[in-house]
Amino acid sequence: MRALLVEDDEMIGSSLSQALEGAGWSVDWVRDGALAQSALADGGYTCALLDLGLPRQDGAEVLRRARERGDATPVLVLTARGSLDDRVLVLDLGADDYLLKPFEFRELLARMRAIVRRRDGAAHSVIGNTALQLDLTTREVLVDGQREALTQREFALLHALLERPGAILSREQLENRIYGWGEEVTSNAVDVLIHGMRRKLGPDAIRNVRGLGWRVPSR
Numbered sequence: 001m002r003a004l005l006v007e008d009d010e011m012i013g014s015s016l017s018q019a020l021e022g023a024g025w026s027v028d029w030v031r032d033g034a035l036a037q038s039a040l041a042d043g044g045y046t047c048a049l050l051d052l053g054l055p056r057q058d059g060a061e062v063l064r065r066a067r068e069r070g071d072a073t074p075v076l077v078l079t080a081r082g083s084l085d086d087r088v089l090v091l092d093l094g095a096d097d098y099l100l101k102p103f104e105f106r107e108l109l110a111r112m113r114a115i116v117r118r119r120d121g122a123a124h125s126v127i128g129n130t131a132l133q134l135d136l137t138t139r140e141v142l143v144d145g146q147r148e149a150l151t152q153r154e155f156a157l158l159h160a161l162l163e164r165p166g167a168i169l170s171r172e173q174l175e176n177r178i179y180g181w182g183e184e185v186t187s188n189a190v191d192v193l194i195h196g197m198r199r200k201l202g203p204d205a206i207r208n209v210r211g212l213g214w215r216v217p218s219r
Ligand code: CA
Pocket: 007, 008, 009, 051, 052, 053, 054
């Protein structure tokens, strides 16, 4: 799962991105509103964490423009501005939730899971098809009733595919979901990852569509 972190405070930004990576997220951290805007436009984020007071473009403006473009990325606003007007404003601009600074990291993770679940259209934290169910809370996959643990990258890949069973995702789309910026991605990284996962999930769990990409069966 890939998160965009928009935070101009170096201390908060670096501790948050480290903690998120420790919790299994792939994180892209940007420090101003204009960069946040272009990162969101590139797409591929499971969710975004957005500070409001930012250089170059205010967080509220980033959010307003993203929603105007039809960008549906789940957004959690992290703010020290706790007035009623501020809270109403960010929700009305299209934030999925907000969290007042300072906050507990566990609560941040829980709120991130909640907004991602809502976007997935599921009231519970399991998504999948008949053969495979992915538990977004424990990050395990259920294969024929057996729970299997997944690595961070395996989880990110399966999450992307199981959000829309049947849809074909290209190599580039999968790479965007699995790897953060600046990560070295070899040309066959996705193939190697999927090859390893087929041993865990069964040979037909993830299917290759020649020249186009990969998909999981729709049911
Ligand atoms: Ca700030």
